[in-house]
Amino acid sequence: MELIDALRGTGAVREFQDRPVDRDVMARVLDTARFAPNGGNQQSWRVILVEDPATKAAVRDLYVPGWLEYLEMRKAGVQPWAALGDRTLEEAPIAAARAITGDDATAAAGGFAAHFDQVPVMAVILADLRLLAATDRDLGRYTLVGGASVYPFVWSVLLAAHAEGLGGVVTTMTTTREPEVRDLLGVPDHFALAAVLALGYPVRFPRNLRRDPVESFATVDAFDGPPVTSP
Amino acid sequence: MELIDALRGTGAVREFQDRPVDRDVMARVLDTARFAPNGGNQQSWRVILVEDPATKAAVRDLYVPGWLEYLEMRKAGVQPWAALGDRTLEEAPIAAARAITGDDATAAAGGFAAHFDQVPVMAVILADLRLLAATDRDLGRYTLVGGASVYPFVWSVLLAAHAEGLGGVVTTMTTTREPEVRDLLGVPDHFALAAVLALGYPVRFPRNLRRDPVESFATVDAFDGPPVTSP
Numbered sequence: 001m002e003l004i005d006a007l008r009g010t011g012a013v014r015e016f017q018d019r020p021v022d023r024d025v026m027a028r029v030l031d032t033a034r035f036a037p038n039g040g041n042q043q044s045w046r047v048i049l050v051e052d053p054a055t056k057a058a059v060r061d062l063y064v065p066g067w068l069e070y071l072e073m074r075k076a077g078v079q080p081w082a083a084l085g086d087r088t089l090e091e092a093p094i095a096a097a098r099a100i101t102g103d104d105a106t107a108a109a110g111g112f113a114a115h116f117d118q119v120p121v122m123a124v125i126l127a128d129l130r131l132l133a134a135t136d137r138d139l140g141r142y143t144l145v146g147g148a149s150v151y152p153f154v155w156s157v158l159l160a161a162h163a164e165g166l167g168g169v170v171t172t173m174t175t176t177r178e179p180e181v182r183d184l185l186g187v188p189d190h191f192a193l194a195a196v197l198a199l200g201y202p203v204r205f206p207r208n209l210r211r212d213p214v215e216s217f218a219t220v221d222a223f224d225g226p227p228v229t230s231p
Numbered sequence: 232m233e234l235i236d237a238l239r240g241t242g243a244v245r246e247f248q249d250r251p252v253d254r255d256v257m258a259r260v261l262d263t264a265r266f267a268p269n270g271g272n273q274q275s276w277r278v279i280l281v282e283d284p285a286t287k288a289a290v291r292d293l294y295v296p297g298w299l300e301y302l303e304m305r306k307a308g309v310q311p312w313a314a315l316g317d318r319t320l321e322e323a324p325i326a327a328a329r330a331i332t333g334d335d336a337t338a339a340a341g342g343f344a345a346h347f348d349q350v351p352v353m354a355v356i357l358a359d360l361r362l363l364a365a366t367d368r369d370l371g372r373y374t375l376v377g378g379a380s381v382y383p384f385v386w387s388v389l390l391a392a393h394a395e396g397l398g399g400v401v402t403t404m405t406t407t408r409e410p411e412v413r414d415l416l417g418v419p420d421h422f423a424l425a426a427v428l429a430l431g432y433p434v435r436f437p438r439n440l441r442r443d444p445v446e447s448f449a450t451v452d453a454f455d456g457p458p459v460t461s462p
Contacts, residue, residue, distance in 0.1 A: 001233070001234040001235070002232070002233070002234065003232040003233065003234045003236075003237045003390060003391075003393075003394050004232075004263055004391065004394055005234075006234045007263050007264070007266060007267075007387050007390060007391055008263055008266045009266070010266075010268070011266075011268075012268065023451075023459065024462060026459065027445055027449075027459050027460060027461060027462045028462045030445045030448075030449050030459065031444075031445050031461055031462050032235055032238050032239055033238070034442040034443065034444075034445065034448070035238060035239045035240070035241075035242075035440050035442055036238075036386065037241070037242075037243065037386065037389065037400075037401055039403065040311070041441065041442075043442060043443055043448065045448055046448050046449070046450075046454070047448060047449040047450070047459070048449075048450055048451070048452065048453065048454060048456065049449065049450070049451050049452070049459060050451075050452055051451055051452055052452045055452055055453075066366065079361065079362065079364075080271070080364050081364045081365050081366050081368055082360070082361055082362070082363065082364070082365065083360040083361070083363040083365040083368065083377050084360035084361050084421055085361055126454075127375065129313070129314040129315035129372065129373060130310065130313055130314070130315050130316055131310065131313070132313065132314040132373070132375070133310075133311050133312045133313070133403065134312050134313065134314040134373055134375075135297065135312050135403045135404055135406040135407045136403075136406045136407075136409065136423065136424075137312055137314065137373065138407075139406075139409055139410075141360065141423060142360055142363070142365055142368065142374055142377060142423075143373055143374045143375065143377075144358065144363070144365075144374065144375055144376075144377035144378040144381070144423060144425065145375075145378065145403045145406055145425065145426075146314050146373060146374075146375035146378065147375040147376065147377065147378015147379060147381075147382050148378060148382050148385070148401060148403050148425070148426060150375070150378075150382075151378050151379050151381075151382035151383055151386075152382055152383065152385070152386035154379070154383070155267065155268065155382075155383035155386050155387070156238050156386070158268065159234060159238060160234075160235065160238055162234075163234050163235055169268075170268055170379060172270065172364065172366045172367075172376045172379050173366055175366040175367045175370075175376055176366045176367075176369075178367065178370055179370075185452075185453050185454050186453045186454045186455055187454045188454070190315055191454075192367065192372060192373075192375060193367075194375065194376065194379070195376075195379060209266050210272065211265040211266055211272075211274060212265065212274055213262075213265075214258055214261045214262050214265065217261075217265070217274065217276055217277050217278060218258075218261050218277070218278040218279075218280065219277075219278070219279055219280070220254075220279070220280050220281075220282055221279065221280070221281060221282055221283045221286055221416075222279065222286075222416050222417045223277070223279060223357075223416050223417045223418045223419070223422075224417055225279065228254065228257065228258050228261065228278070228280060229258060230258060230262055231255060231258045231259045231262050
């Protein structure tokens with residue numbers, strides 16, 4: 001597979017064929033992803049491939065509540081879990097989401113979320129907090145630099161999976177229930193739940209991903225400098 | 232360029248040929264990188280290509296202090312800026328680094344850091360904190376999930392640059408001086424400094440990157456489940 005085609009054409013896939021994915025295929029994918037860049041070559045990532053049906057269902061049940069909160073916040077016109085914003089606006093939609101429980105929650109989640117236990121590959125990605133270089137630790141803002149050592153790896157998993165004919169999606173909503181995921185999978189406290197990936201052979205690959213042009217986000221020499229123009 | 236070769240073989244490059252990089256080349260690189268996955272397709276990234284020599288020198292002067300702190304912490308056997316760890320161990324090495332100032336600091340930094348102003352391409356990557364879905368915002372630990380919406384983009388810049396014959400490296404140490412970088416480049420307060428990338432035509436591409444095997448970081452069904460074996 002050609003690099004540029006992969007970088008431009010690996011969009012989110014949430015519908016999969018029934019066809020299972022051999023663990024050997026995932027071993028090849030991870031064998032490539034491990035070469036991702038990361039701070040000080042500390043390789044802080046850990047991966048759990050969840051295959052047991054009951055455990056997959058338990059992860060789904062920890063995914064659904066966050067998804068419902070996301071849906072209610074979007075419906076209310078609120079940026080979900082914004083790192084910076086007016087949190088009082090989130091209170092009503094989050095309360096509305098939390099009022100839906102049990103089978104009603106799964107039904108309300110619908111589609112991908114309701115069937116999250118049936119994804120062919122469920123890959124839980126963890127990051128060892130002891131190994132992350134957190135250079136934004138003391139800035140008094142929401143921190144994110146530690147992610148520089150794990151999310152390139154996550155993107156490499158998706159890209160290497162694409163070369164195997166697989167598609168998928170990165171989800172971070174389960175992290176709202178990180179303590180429960182830790183208990184479920186026996187994860188030590190010093191690991192963060194960075195993402196859960198769903199992967200499988202897609203019903204179809206997305207085409208024509210929508211993104212803003214280069215001049216909308218790139219400038220020269222200053223934030224309000226002249227734009228870099230699209231090629 | 233073949234995808235799997237790029238994912239396995241894009242290591243850090245810190246020595247560049249004198250040859251300049253056309254802004255058109257960078258426009259092509261950014262035009263590909265903008266298709267990176269990100270939460271809710273909010274595309275929170277902003278890029279500043281720093282070309283002015285005096286501004287590049289000013290960024291170098293904000294990179295060097297963090298680099299010296301990194302060197303002193305490594306020398307003392309301390310994990311630099313760990314997201315979780317014993318911070319009292321960092322105090323002496325950080326104080327030692329801060330005692331070195333001015334031209335002495337540049338000289339002590341040496342190599343890549345001392346000549347950081349001379350990198351052919353200096354790309355400052357910002358993330359809009361208002362647009363990041365920070366699902367780990369309330370967990371009482373160092374946060375990183377917001378990085379899921381910017382570091383895949385950063386990795387795509389490096390990969391797309393590789394296809395253009397460029398190499399480079401992601402640095403996050405300048406973020407220790409984020410307020411000063413904001414002042415220098417006129418960046419609004421609601422943007423985080425995610426990374427500074429150095430790019431150029433390499434003196435040589437690194438070979439045989441060192442990484443641990445799949446069975447060291449991947450298991451099935453639980454953190455201490457059976458390992459996924461290397462292909």
